[in-house]
Amino acid sequence: MVVKDKNVLVFGSGISGEAACALLLKEEAKVVLYDGNDKLNPEAIRAKIEGGDSESLEIVLGTLEGEMKEELLDKLSLVVMSPGVPTDLPIVNEMREKGLPIWGEIELAYVFGKGDVLAITGTNGKTTTTSLLGEIMKNYAQSSFVVGNIGNPYTSIALQTREDSVIVAEMSSFQLETIQTFRPRVSAILNITPDHLNRHHTMEAYIEAKENIAKNQTEKDTCVLNYEDDVTRAFGENIKSKVLYFSSQRILEEGIYLENGQIVLAMNGEKTPVCHVDELNILGTHNHENAMAAAGMAAAYGVPVDVIRRTLKEFQGVEHRIEYVAEKNGVVYYNDSKGTNPDAAIKGIQAMNRPTVLIGGGYDKDSAYDEWIDSFDGKVKKLVLLGATRDKIAETARAHGFEDIEMADTFEEAFAKCVENAKPGDAVLLSPACASWGMFKNYEERGDKFKELVNNL
Incomplete structure (x- = not known):
């Protein structure tokens, strides 16, 4: 999509919204950053946005209503939602009724970025798995980035990516609600347990948002899933992509599993020991599962086992996680x-x-x-x-x-x-x-x- 000289609304400030504005300004769009919080300081927001002093950036705070709202909505070509903004707000429904394309910040980055995406979601374990997979890719790829819900917006690096880049992305349910064409080469759903029900209202809506991660994948792609989670195991039976399961409780014919404390990779008829869990620096069975998920994603992407093994043994864990x-x-x-x-x-x-x-x-x-x-x-x-x-x-x-x-x-x-x-x-x-x-x-x-x-x- 060409956004040059088009009017684009970024809904919601914060790190993701500000990074989305910076990308759009570089692509010469006319950007309106809207946030319902009228207590925010527009000059402070401008200062945080690269290119924020541009006349092409307008900041609107507070309630949108009346003539001002109608004028704004009539001139828009695209709406980009920050992940923290609920998608069922009345104003968002109005935008939908007008037929406006509504993207998330992830979709925007994906459309303007290059390279392959390896995307991870799940209720728990996302950050550790993303960080570990990011380290594996740093040891393997010429150009790699770690982005997403981990605190580094995808939009902040999208324009730096190349055809040979590998982008490891941590994805929240909020971010996955608003994807359109986003298609990871390898995706993973680590587990699904109740969370954020104050936002999604029902467990079904939460699961649906998580499962969006694989909705655009094809048979050329791979989805890595937890065999011991009822929801993710069932999901694997109904998707177009190849499926690779991991399990901490049983030996799998094809997948990643634990055998006598050893992480084993079974793919294409071959079984390869990766390392013993005692060689990991991260504690607990859940972290053994995170290590298996990262190893499975890397192997599905074609990373040699010796690179995976070395990185697993070197990885020191993530701040604020045990x-x-x-x-x-x-x-x-x-x-x-x-x-x-x-x-x-x-x-x-x-x-x-x-x-x-x-x-x-x-x-x-x-x-x-x-x-x-x-x-x-x-x-x-x-x-x-x-x-x-x-x-x-x-x-x-x-x-x-x-x-x-x-x-x-x-x-x-x-x-x-x-x-x-x-x-x-x-x-x-x-x-x-x-x-x-x-x-x-x-x-x-x-x-x-x-x-x-x-x-x-």
């Missing part, structure tokens, strides 16, 4: 701030091998906490709760017979209670099962605060 912080006074501290939903936080608990004092609670994403509480299974000796969900979680815990609970009003107070309750030989784990919003800007800020408090002990 990250070892320090040992202080015989107590080991782990930062798993990325445990923003119950399923992710269960993985954090399962990776602990000592009595654990756990920090939980935060923003309420309408999650149920029963399975998370059940996963404590004698490992968690004390639960310290804070945030909007603390009463809901405490009630669930007591209903499941867990009574060792303390409440905190601030993050600092929660941390102090953990230090007080932890004895030499214990672990203190930040794995809250909730988002950080309301107390922190994001899970990274929450994890950084935890590490600062640990290092100040």
